[in-house]
Structures are given as C-alpha cells and as structure tokens.
Amino acid sequence: WLAVAAARNAAYDRGWLQAHDAGVPVGSVGNLTAGGTGKTPFVAWLAGELRRAGRTVAIVSRGHGGAPPAPVVVVEHDPARPGHAARVAGDEPAMLAAAGAADLVVVGRDRVAAARLAAARGADVVVLDDGFQHRRLTRRLDIVLVDARDPFGGGRALPAGLLRESPAGLARADLCVLTRAAPELAARDGWIEPDRLPPEFAAQLARLGPAAPPVCAAALRPQALELPDGRCVAPDALAGRPVLLVSGIAGPQGFERTVAALGARIAAHLAWPDHHPFSPADARRIAEALRESGAELVVTTRKDRIRWPQDAPQPAVLDVGIETAAGPRIVARVLDAIGPREPDRR
CATH class of the missing domain: 3.40.50 (Rossmann fold)
Structure with a gap:
C-alpha cells in the first residue's frame, strides 16, 4: 500500500500526473491515517470560520458510503427524511449539510467536477474534505490532522493498519493540526515547539528538517x-x-x-x-x-x-x-493562502 502511494505521489511531484484547477481556490483538510482524527468536526469548524470572514464556502467530498443518482450531487438536507441525504451522499456530507456548515456541500467521485460545480453555484472557496491524498485537484493549502494519541496509526499501512501513506508525506503539508491534544497544548495560541509534541511525531518532523510544517493543536x-x-x-x-x-x-x-x-x-x-x-x-x-x-x-x-x-x-x-486557541492563526494562514475573493463573485 505504501509503495503504491509513494509511486503515485512521485508521479504528481514529477509532473507525470496532472492536477486540475477548479476555478476557485481550494484548501484541503486530510489525514495520513484512515479516520479517527476529528476531520469532520474540523472541516465544519474551518468552513464556519471562513464564512465568518465573508467567504462563500463549499465543502467538497467524495461521499463515502453514498449512492448518488448523478456523478456530482449538491447535498440537500430534508428534515422530513433525515436519512435520505446519507443514503445519497454519505453520512459525513449529510451531517455537514444538516448542520449548515457551509453555503453548499457537493459530493462526487470526480472531485474536480464537484469543485467546479461548487464554483458555478457561487462558491469563492472550496474546502476539500479528506483531500490530502487526492492530488488530482489543485489546492492552495494542505492541512493535515494528526491524532496526538496515535500519530501514525500504530505504524502499519492499510489494509492491516491505518496508514494511508508514509509519514514522510507530511513534507507536502502546509500546516499540521494535532487533534485530541492535551488541554495545555490546545490552549496554546501559536505554533508548538518540537519538545512539546508527542515524541514519535516530533522525531518524524525532525527527519523532515526544513520541509516540516508548522504545528498547532486542537481538542x-x-x-x-x-x-x-x-x-x-x-x-x-x-x-x-x-x-x-x-x-x-x-x-x-x-x-x-x-x-x-x-x-x-x-x-x-x-x-x-x-x-x-x-x-x-x-x-x-x-x-x-x-x-x-x-x-x-x-x-x-x-x-x-x-x-x-x-x-x-x-x-x-x-x-x-x-476547540483551539490557535484558531485565529489557522484562519489567517488559510486566508493568506487562498487570497482575496475575486471581485466578480457575489
């Protein structure tokens, strides 16, 4: 599994595989491991913060577990049929739509097409849910979430373990958020020094050297x-x-x-x-x-x-x-990466 992931990443790094633009800036939130980091609450939080900053936000997801009637679907929440959206779009997109986390939630196996539909519907920024390994869609920023209690899923790759790719993939991240962090870390409003991080995680960052992303914490x-x-x-x-x-x-x-x-x-x-x-x-x-x-x-x-x-x-x-004291720093980093809203939008 790790060898396949490494080969695919190398193909993108060398330009053998091409990434495609959505027409609006994209920020990705993802993991190194398969689930369990609090990604969906973080996506909802980030989308809400961007909306409070005046942006029109779409969340784009693959829609795992859903059976959409079309290749790309805008998720609609119907209180009279609370389970319908989950059957169509998957449980996480349905939950995000029901919570009103973004201006719209779009699902599709082709996330380039989904992001372009979001742009056509008026979004001026896309939050790509679970997008770190989905490099086909161009993004301005990659945020990677890491579980403070088990940063690398026990060190075993899928399908036997949880790792989707080598921890060395953190070198592609622009920002790392340590989730399920101890209260004293989540209370820090700045980047966290290596000596305060979980030892296994700090050792991996040290191996990355200058390519290591800045780290903050959330609970x-x-x-x-x-x-x-x-x-x-x-x-x-x-x-x-x-x-x-x-x-x-x-x-x-x-x-x-x-x-x-x-x-x-x-x-x-x-x-x-x-x-x-x-x-x-x-x-x-x-x-x-x-x-x-x-x-x-x-x-x-x-x-x-x-x-x-x-x-x-x-x-x-x-x-x-x-909950994170570093929220303003995270949002500022994202807004700086995605740039100002284009004047012809909204």
Whole structure:
C-alpha cells in the first residue's frame, strides 16, 4: 500500500500526473491515517470560520458510503427524511449539510467536477474534505490532522493498519493540526515547539528538517447533548447515568472515552465499522442491548444519528466540536493562502 502511494505521489511531484484547477481556490483538510482524527468536526469548524470572514464556502467530498443518482450531487438536507441525504451522499456530507456548515456541500467521485460545480453555484472557496491524498485537484493549502494519541496509526499501512501513506508525506503539508491534544497544548495560541509534541511525531518532523510544517493543536470537546425528545442540554447531564453507546465510526474508543469523561456509566457499547449502514436487524439488536444492559439511555454520535435505523430506540446525540486557541492563526494562514475573493463573485 505504501509503495503504491509513494509511486503515485512521485508521479504528481514529477509532473507525470496532472492536477486540475477548479476555478476557485481550494484548501484541503486530510489525514495520513484512515479516520479517527476529528476531520469532520474540523472541516465544519474551518468552513464556519471562513464564512465568518465573508467567504462563500463549499465543502467538497467524495461521499463515502453514498449512492448518488448523478456523478456530482449538491447535498440537500430534508428534515422530513433525515436519512435520505446519507443514503445519497454519505453520512459525513449529510451531517455537514444538516448542520449548515457551509453555503453548499457537493459530493462526487470526480472531485474536480464537484469543485467546479461548487464554483458555478457561487462558491469563492472550496474546502476539500479528506483531500490530502487526492492530488488530482489543485489546492492552495494542505492541512493535515494528526491524532496526538496515535500519530501514525500504530505504524502499519492499510489494509492491516491505518496508514494511508508514509509519514514522510507530511513534507507536502502546509500546516499540521494535532487533534485530541492535551488541554495545555490546545490552549496554546501559536505554533508548538518540537519538545512539546508527542515524541514519535516530533522525531518524524525532525527527519523532515526544513520541509516540516508548522504545528498547532486542537481538542475535540463535547458541545451539547440532544435528548430523544429533541431538547438540548449540557453534556454533563450524562453524569451518573447508565448508558448504552452505539457507534459506527472510526476510533470508537475515543467516543467511549469522551462519554466516560462526562461521568456516564457505560453499560455496554455496540460498535460497528465506520459508515456502517444500519439495518432492521441492527435496530433489534440495539433494542435488545438496551433491555439487557440496564441502561436508561442510548447515546450515539451525530454522524450515526444521520444513519439511525428507523425502528431502533430513539437515542440521545452527543455533539462534539473543535476547540483551539490557535484558531485565529489557522484562519489567517488559510486566508493568506487562498487570497482575496475575486471581485466578480457575489
């Protein structure tokens, strides 16, 4: 796997494979590993910050797990059919569209075509979701997210492990964000010195020398708990309550740690693979586990709620978001890379 990734990167580096322009500036957010870094919350956060800076933002995604009716689709959220967008576009784009994270969300296997459609619909900047390895689309900036607890996915490549490419690929990054970072790192508003970084990660940056990107940190924090009746309360409402966790995400252990840190008593955790399409059989299993575990509440993630099986017990949804003191520095770096909005747009 790593050899194939290295060969493909070399082909782009040497000009044997060509990148294509979307007509508007593109900033990519991606990983070295397969999931678990908090990429989707970060994409939502960055798109929101760019909108607050006055930009018209599209998020472009491949739409993993979806079955779109056309090669390129603008994701529409329909509250009357909450699972429809996930079936068409995939759970993460559907979640981003439902949250209103960007002016529009576009999915397509051909992300060049998707980005061009976003430009035609009025976007003046595209945030490319999960785009670090997708070099066919020209970008002004590559942001790479790295999990502070396991920077390189145990060091094993796909399919046996999590690495999508060699850690040396960080030399292509313009900025690295250490996610799931300790509070003292996430509270730093500037670039982080190597001696404060996880040793494995710091050693890799040292090997890159001058090509190493600047690093800042962010934390994933619980923001709200949406109860089954639709009311939103503070996440610490889980304290002391026996709960059944249900997830189909990369890194379910992180979800479990987050809920436990809120003081909940985890009676059981049903963990399916990332993007798992819930079935009627899964709904019955959830109901059975709720009865047998003695839990008084099912708790799931926002991403799983988008795909929730119709006949399963209604869950509480724990929303998490990005918190970083380095936010202004990250946004300034992105705005500097993408440049000012063209005067003929909006």
